Amino acid sequence: MEQQTFYYDNKIVKLFAYATILWAAVALLVGILAALQMAFPILNFGIEFTSFGRIRPIHTNAIIFAFVGNGIFTGVYYSTQRLLKARMFSDLFSKIHFWGWQLIIVCAALTLAAGYTTGKEYAELEWPVDIMIALVWVVFGANVIGTIIKRRVKHLYVSIWFYVASILAVAMLHIVNSIEMPASFLKSYPFYAGVQDALVQWWYGHNAVAFFLTTPYLGLMYYFLPKMANRPVYSYRLSIIHFWSLIFIYIWSGPHHLLYQAMPDWIQSLGVVFSVMLIAPSWGGMINGLLTLRGAWDKVRESPILKFMVVAITAYGMSTFEGPLLSIKSINAISHFTDWTIAHAHVGALAWNGFLTFAMLYWLIPRLFNIELFSKKLANFHFWIGTLGILLWAVPMYWASFIQILMWKEFNAEGTLAYPNFLQTVTQINPFYYTRVIGGSLYLVGFLVMVYNLIKTIKAGKFVSEEEATAPALEKSEKRSALSETAHRWLERKPVRFAIYIFIAVAIGGAIEVIPLIVVKSNIPTIASVKPYTPLELEGRDIYIKEGCYNCHSQMVRPFRSETERYGEYSKVGEFVYDHPFQFGSKRTGPDLARTGVVGGKMYKPAMWHYNHMMNPQTTSQGSNMPAYPWLAEKDIDLDGTAAKINAMRTVGVPYPEGYELKAKADLLAQAQLISDELKAVQINVAPNKELIALIAYLHKLGKDISIQNVIDTTSNPVKK
Amino acid sequence: MEIKDNERKVLIEDHDYDGIKELDNKPPPWLMWVFYLTVLWSAGYFGYYVFFGGPNQATEYSKEMAIVDSSKTDSLTKGLDENNIVLLKDEKDLVAGAELFKSKICFTCHGNNGEGNNIGPNLTDNAWIHGNKPNEVFKTIKYGFITKGMLPYKDQLSDQQILELASYILIKFKGSNPANAKAPQGTVIN
The missing domain is CATH 1.20.5 (Single alpha-helices involved in coiled-coils or other helix-helix interfaces)
Structure with a gap:
């Protein structure tokens, strides 16, 4: 067979590696700022751009899409070329992909800081950025698939299976979850309403974890681990079994983010069972990784790179065992809305994604620069301080969550809540928020030591931009002979068919859960008294979303005594039919707000309280870690945009009458005047057109409609006596 | 390899x-x-x-509440006669009242020493918006005056606790002249 000579494109790998390091620094620093803000609210600085509600999405997006994203691309561009014995399909595509992705990250950071957000976690970016992501992702996909087509290796290796699954699934998730109606250049409303939006969002959100943080990294593990350890992969059969079971089952588990919430019970049950079934498929990856190191443990002792890999893979195993546990309803009932979830996520991100990326960089950079790593000692130091950092990060958060859970649920002998003031349960765990900052800082120090180590390596080495390789051309594909070739082996040399099967496997789960919820009416019983938001309430809702209130406040009272005693009637599916987007929230750093509009309810606060609280939360809630929002009393509502918002909302299905957009402004001002007057009566002067007025109107609408029809909890109502 | x-x-x-x-x-x-x-x-x-008919979340909730309702009725209805409140004078009860004033959120609107702030009125002077008879103060705490900003505490405090709180306020605050006292509001009652 004639040998062909070709060149691997190392330049694109280098670019992505540099971007990974740069964005990791940014993402970690922003993370430490967010952690500091939770411990010391003064560090919100009283300005909107640095307020926690905007900082936290920047942190999560930067970690997932900037740090891990570029990490994926670094490894994929390096390994794909070598596994397929071909240069990337198109240098131009590679360039468009690289610069396009970096541009998206910059746009994301700027728009999120400025408050342009969809209010859907990990999908916060507004529609123009969504379109950029879709386009750049297609270029990436085309580049990888093009390389597969012109490959010189007959069969696709397991890493490539994972890459293809990730590319297809992420495209599907991103596009379906981002269907939204623009109201202006940087504001849109999702097509789905309330409960539907929640399901689509968590189908997306959970599988962003699956197909962005997990499957691409499994692909990287399958390439880099055997290379690093110089050992064969333990079990080809296990690769096949856990690959297919993982991608098929993962996609169903999204509803475990919505347990005991306003969501049909059958969907919740699907979320539970598919999460539990994920244990073995996930562990398949861990086992195949760890057993690949069988007989190489002496090397692990010597090599910091392998140490990073061992901790990463072990953490993956722990997280994927904890995840299914947290998806069991009785455990979720206590863990959800607490720092437990946050700890779970960070073990995954810091150890699995972080450490695997670091190992990859330590292995890759010296090879790209044709030199040894500058200092193994420093890499070892990085490993130990990073591990310590993760422990100091995670252990206090687990501990804090246990304390808070017990306080939330405790009743005293009289049958009332032992800690009726939510704030007590926050100040109690504040010390753990300090410790977390230390853990995060240690992790950052380790990272910076790596940066120094790599810079020294790069300085001493010489970059190999075009790496020469030879391989025979691909033979023409022959028919399958059942005797000498298993069906799967045959599939591995049929990439198009392989990709179609992958797509079917990842599409089924979502389709079975999402489509009935949108199509079958009986899944969402309507409540006649639930009315669309008035224009002022709608503007207030947009401010709630803009300031990222959902990052710390849920709007979802679960059907537990401990919650209905604290917040009021539990949330019903039919209450959210006009919510584009839904705002259930996923964490209670502050109390639930689902019933703040029920006059006489447990959560109702008058306008003047809200004013004082927003201006300086410490005056009404001493010791609170909520940031102040002074700008809300100064900034004007954009009255010129209201009509377009009404129109966009009507397009997605909210029954505003035709022509109402013309009346909206007058209605808005009339309602705002009432609140402004109410404040004036207690010597507080806020003009009716200020953002704060709209936000108060929104808070006074929340949960109110249902209480008109269904009088709240009568057991302690004085009317009865 | x-x-x-x-x-x-x-x-x-x-x-x-x-x-x-x-x-x-x-x-x-x-x-x-x-x-x-x-x-x-x-x-x-x-x-x-x-x-096969396993309980859904709504039935689980009804079950949980049914057990609670049957067990808690005694302790909640065992309450006092709201129209004939007699203040507690025992130092132990007043200390309990002071604790409640600090641990519940009273102080956030009425100041650490009852002096009032930009939200709630001064509780140490002789001007009262909703009256200063023991039963009036008791009911103000228990049922609140939502529209004026006073929240109801019936779900957060037992009747006994409300009584301790009312006793603390009426006995300990009177004439205490705290720093930064807010100007009187309401009707002067001597």
């Missing part, structure tokens, strides 16, 4: 990806059993809750 002697028989000869070799080991049986058992468990779980 380093292959050990005992691995030769499971080495798949024709698998070579950029030098990476694969072994044909069987997946660990225990792992496969974990998989089969979780599938089995899932089928049972889903069948029970979705097809």
Whole structure:
């Protein structure tokens, strides 16, 4: 067979590696700022751009899409070329992909800081950025698939299976979850309403974890681990079994983010069972990784790179065992809305994604620069301080969550809540928020030591931009002979068919859960008294979303005594039919707000309280870690945009009458005047057109409609006596 | 790639990806059993809750509340006669009242020493918005005046606790002249 000579494109790998390091620094620093803000609210600085509600999405997006994203691309561009014995399909595509992705990250950071957000976690970016992501992702996909087509290796290796699954699934998730109606250049409303939006969002959100943080990294593990350890992969059969079971089952588990919430019970049950079934498929990856190191443990002792890999893979195993546990309803009932979830996520991100990326960089950079790593000692130091950092990060958060859970649920002998003031349960765990900052800082120090180590390596080495390789051309594909070739082996040399099967496997789960919820009416019983938001309430809702209130406040009272005693009637599916987007929230750093509009309810606060609280939360809630929002009393509502918002909302299905957009402004001002007057009566002067007025109107609408029809909890109502 | 002697028989000869070799080991049986058992468990779980009448979350909630309602009625209705409140004078009760004033959120609107702030009125002077008779103060705490900003505490405090609080306020604050006292509001009652 004639040998062909070709060149691997190392330049694109280098670019992505540099971007990974740069964005990791940014993402970690922003993370430490967010952690500091939770411990010391003064560090919100009283300005909107640095307020926690905007900082936290920047942190999560930067970690997932900037740090891990570029990490994926670094490894994929390096390994794909070598596994397929071909240069990337198109240098131009590679360039468009690289610069396009970096541009998206910059746009994301700027728009999120400025408050342009969809209010859907990990999908916060507004529609123009969504379109950029879709386009750049297609270029990436085309580049990888093009390389597969012109490959010189007959069969696709397991890493490539994972890459293809990730590319297809992420495209599907991103596009379906981002269907939204623009109201202006940087504001849109999702097509789905309330409960539907929640399901689509968590189908997306959970599988962003699956197909962005997990499957691409499994692909990287399958390439880099055997290379690093110089050992064969333990079990080809296990690769096949856990690959297919993982991608098929993962996609169903999204509803475990919505347990005991306003969501049909059958969907919740699907979320539970598919999460539990994920244990073995996930562990398949861990086992195949760890057993690949069988007989190489002496090397692990010597090599910091392998140490990073061992901790990463072990953490993956722990997280994927904890995840299914947290998806069991009785455990979720206590863990959800607490720092437990946050700890779970960070073990995954810091150890699995972080450490695997670091190992990859330590292995890759010296090879790209044709030199040894500058200092193994420093890499070892990085490993130990990073591990310590993760422990100091995670252990206090687990501990804090246990304390808070017990306080939330405790009743005293009289049958009332032992800690009726939510704030007590926050100040109690504040010390753990300090410790977390230390853990995060240690992790950052380790990272910076790596940066120094790599810079020294790069300085001493010489970059190999075009790496020469030879391989025979691909033979023409022959028919399958059942005797000498298993069906799967045959599939591995049929990439198009392989990709179609992958797509079917990842599409089924979502389709079975999402489509009935949108199509079958009986899944969402309507409540006649639930009315669309008035224009002022709608503007207030947009401010709630803009300031990222959902990052710390849920709007979802679960059907537990401990919650209905604290917040009021539990949330019903039919209450959210006009919510584009839904705002259930996923964490209670502050109390639930689902019933703040029920006059006489447990959560109702008058306008003047809200004013004082927003201006300086410490005056009404001493010791609170909520940031102040002074700008809300100064900034004007954009009255010129209201009509377009009404129109966009009507397009997605909210029954505003035709022509109402013309009346909206007058209605808005009339309602705002009432609140402004109410404040004036207690010597507080806020003009009716200020953002704060709209936000108060929104808070006074929340949960109110249902209480008109269904009088709240009568057991302690004085009317009865 | 380093292959050990005992691995030769499971080495798949024709698998070579950029030098990476694969072994044909069987997946660990225990792992496969974990998989089969979780599938089995899932089928049972889903069948029970979705097809065979397992409790849904609404019925679980009704059950939880039914147990609570039957057990808590005594303790909540054992309350006092709201129209004939007699203040507690025992130092122990007043200390309990002071604790409540600090641990519940009274102080956030009425100041640490009852001096009032930009939200709530001064509780130490002789001007009262909703009256200063023991039963009036008791009811103000218990049922609140929502529209004026005073929240109801009936769900957060037992009647006994409300009484301790009212006693503390009426006995300890009177004429205490705290710093930064807010100007009187309401009707002067001597």
